[in-house]
Amino acid sequence: MALASREVPSTEPLRDPSRGWALVTLSTATSIDALAVGLGLAALGIDVWYPSVIIGCVTMLVSMFAIAGGRRARRSLGSRAQIVGAVVLLIIAFKVVFSHKV
Numbered sequence: 001m002a003l004a005s006r007e008v009p010s011t012e013p014l015r016d017p018s019r020g021w022a023l024v025t026l027s028t029a030t031s032i033d034a035l036a037v038g039l040g041l042a043a044l045g046i047d048v049w050y051p052s053v054i055i056g057c058v059t060m061l062v063s064m065f066a067i068a069g070g071r072r073a074r075r076s077l078g079s080r081a082q083i084v085g086a087v088v089l090l091i092i093a094f095k096v097v098f099s100h101k102v
Helices: 022-041 049-099
Strands: none
Touching: none
């Protein structure tokens, strides 16, 4: 990702992740995740309506802030945004690896 930000933009059209196998894979992963959460809530004997509303509202707010932040970052960082994103992901990965020492 960081190296791709240095490349000259390609003229070929981008692949649409909302079609084909990418869509099937993403929707399957999301369904498995939702199944695991539902089973966990049922195992704990928790009514699913209240957590569902809270999770939905929080997801909506975080998504709205992320979209607005992404637009601001695109304007201020330009092509360097991919480098910043790569660095953030590396920091998160190192934090996860070092926090799970055996």
